[in-house]
Amino acid sequence: MKLLEVLNARRSFGGLVAVDQVSFSVFSGQIKAMIGPNGAGKTTLFNIISGLLPTETGKILFKGKNIHRLKPFQIAHAGISRTFQNPSLFLKMSVLENVMVGRHSRTRWGFIGCGLRFPGQIREEKHIQEAALEQIAYVGLEHLADSPAGSLGFGQRRMVELARALATEPELLLLDEPASGLNPKETEDLGLLIRKIRDTGVTILLVEHDMSLVMDISDDVLVLHNGSVIAEGTPSAVQDDQKVISVYLGKGLAHAAPGEKSSMRLRRP
Amino acid sequence: MLKRLIPIVLMAAVIVAVQLLATALEKEYCLTQLTMAIYYSMVVMGLCLVMGYAGQVSLGHGAFFAIGGYTSAILTTRSFLSLQDTWWAGILKRLHVFVLREDMFGSPIMTVSPWAAFLAAMIVTFIAAFLIGYPALRLKGHYLAMATLGFAMIVHKIVLGSAFAGAADGITGVPEWTLGAGLVITGKSVARVQNYYLASGIALVILILLGNLVRSRVGRALQAIHDQETAANAMGINTSAYKLQVFIVSALIAAIAGVLLTHYTGGIGPSESSILKSVRYVALAAAGGMANLWSASLISTLINYLSLRDWFGTFDNAVFGALLIIIISIAPDGPFKPLGLWIRRWSSLARVRTGEKNHETP
Numbered sequence: 001m002k003l004l005e006v007l008n009a010r011r012s013f014g015g016l017v018a019v020d021q022v023s024f025s026v027f028s029g030q031i032k033a034m035i036g037p038n039g040a041g042k043t044t045l046f047n048i049i050s051g052l053l054p055t056e057t058g059k060i061l062f063k064g065k066n067i068h069r070l071k072p073f074q075i076a077h078a079g080i081s082r083t084f085q086n087p088s089l090f091l092k093m094s095v096l097e098n099v100m101v102g103r104h105s106r107t108r109w110g111f112i113g114c115g116l117r118f119p120g121q122i123r124e125e126k127h128i129q130e131a132a133l134e135q136i137a138y139v140g141l142e143h144l145a146d147s148p149a150g151s152l153g154f155g156q157r158r159m160v161e162l163a164r165a166l167a168t169e170p171e172l173l174l175l176d177e178p179a180s181g182l183n184p185k186e187t188e189d190l191g192l193l194i195r196k197i198r199d200t201g202v203t204i205l206l207v208e209h210d211m212s213l214v215m216d217i218s219d220d221v222l223v224l225h226n227g228s229v230i231a232e233g234t235p236s237a238v239q240d241d242q243k244v245i246s247v248y249l250g251k252g253l254a255h256a257a258p259g260e261k262s263s264m265r266l267r268r269p
Numbered sequence: 270m271l272k273r274l275i276p277i278v279l280m281a282a283v284i285v286a287v288q289l290l291a292t293a294l295e296k297e298y299c300l301t302q303l304t305m306a307i308y309y310s311m312v313v314m315g316l317c318l319v320m321g322y323a324g325q326v327s328l329g330h331g332a333f334f335a336i337g338g339y340t341s342a343i344l345t346t347r348s349f350l351s352l353q354d355t356w357w358a359g360i361l362k363r364l365h366v367f368v369l370r371e372d373m374f375g376s377p378i379m380t381v382s383p384w385a386a387f388l389a390a391m392i393v394t395f396i397a398a399f400l401i402g403y404p405a406l407r408l409k410g411h412y413l414a415m416a417t418l419g420f421a422m423i424v425h426k427i428v429l430g431s432a433f434a435g436a437a438d439g440i441t442g443v444p445e446w447t448l449g450a451g452l453v454i455t456g457k458s459v460a461r462v463q464n465y466y467l468a469s470g471i472a473l474v475i476l477i478l479l480g481n482l483v484r485s486r487v488g489r490a491l492q493a494i495h496d497q498e499t500a501a502n503a504m505g506i507n508t509s510a511y512k513l514q515v516f517i518v519s520a521l522i523a524a525i526a527g528v529l530l531t532h533y534t535g536g537i538g539p540s541e542s543s544i545l546k547s548v549r550y551v552a553l554a555a556a557g558g559m560a561n562l563w564s565a566s567l568i569s570t571l572i573n574y575l576s577l578r579d580w581f582g583t584f585d586n587a588v589f590g591a592l593l594i595i596i597i598s599i600a601p602d603g604p605f606k607p608l609g610l611w612i613r614r615w616s617s618l619a620r621v622r623t624g625e626k627n628h629e630t631p
Contacts, residue, residue, distance in 0.1 A: 050503055076505035090496040093489070100486075101493045105505025107486055111514055114485035115478040125485060168505055 008058030102167025315519030321559030329417030337524025439538030558603015
């Protein structure tokens, strides 16, 4: 089943077209990776899907419904959650509180109920805390639940962000460079964790530069270059694609061109 | 649960101790200014919610205080006697919206009852806060500060220039407000102690409610908006709706304080709506550490009390400015948080030292 369908998404900043007529689909239960050199438009595409930027043309369909006019919070309600390239935790809060914020879209008590502490609100608060602790344990940070988020290292912040995103009970999880800044051991653990999350029924779309991780965990790979899709397919198919090799992996051209970057520029499609 | 009760019990103990002390020293007259200071500090509590938790600055809380006070004062002093014979005035009279009483000179008048006027004040404030907040809070950044600054200036000019608001003289002769159960909001000296407890009680209730709010789903959402608005939105928080709601709630608290103080002092003047008043509230909220309701309410009560007792003389406004600068540059989290940290550091240092000594002497 097509969970997410992006149809002719386009976004420009001034004269620069960051995402140009991109179309692709993500199927339920997949781990799909989006790769491409810096500036290919991956994060812009993420921002379009999660509602932070509107697309100028086309449609974004989630479970068959058009979501491209919805606000980010409405998209979170619909079942899409995300992490950010630079972990954007609420630094003044504890790890637990951060993850508790993730439960926001699945809970309901407002100003009056919270101010007066209705019995239902107290019960809900307890559930929020339990659910958050469960997610924190899931990413292996239960010993840090009460630490301020600002005191954590980079890798731990990524994990808290992941727990926070999972706390929203997403059907589709967008991970923006989850392995950047992680050491090889942490990256390996992350790969296992992403697989584990997928096995619980969450579909995953990730942007990643770590090729060994991408090739290891993804079912499907989408390659972007200069805002357009240049290849899509299984990891092995993409690895063998001549276009991809020339613009991105640069393998076959390493001896022919003076440098990877210049070869990329020469081969601009 | 017990941890939540400790500050409430402590605060209640302080409130009682102050009254007993004032009575024992035969200085009960001080309680009048203290009661007024407590009403003013309610405004600061509401402002703490907007500034400390939602990260928005409002320079219009003096205006909301004035809107509450003036609406109440106008409706409870203006005579609608000429309308007495209309059919709807009869219905409103039966509903206790209109009451017949005598004015200061003994002639009969028909005015709106304090309860109905209070309700009207809330409605007017709600509408004003909504109209200011709705456009300003859809945008990121400090648009609210600018919008509320302009709003406060307009309100001040309207109050000063309108005959129905008493122009530069303000309104006097506002009646006392009988709340029921023997409680009356009045400035009469026989009811001084009762009104001190009434004001403290209402302030304590607001403090408890706001305390509950900030330690809940809503409080976390507000804090998240303050920290990382984009991430908060992506996590499912309707950021503009929350900012608007918290702004309206705090404007309503300011208006409640305005209504209560107007009935307590029996009048209101245009100075309540001046920009400097609004800036004062912001300074006091900042002095308390913004996101710290308890310390903000304590500090604002104290400073307002000293100001009302005329301790600062002509330096009155300068004191508030200096306070703001000192607190923000030395202790941006308010004076109590670093104080607590110092105490903890010293006590742990002392423990380490004694531990070393024990180690040296086997």
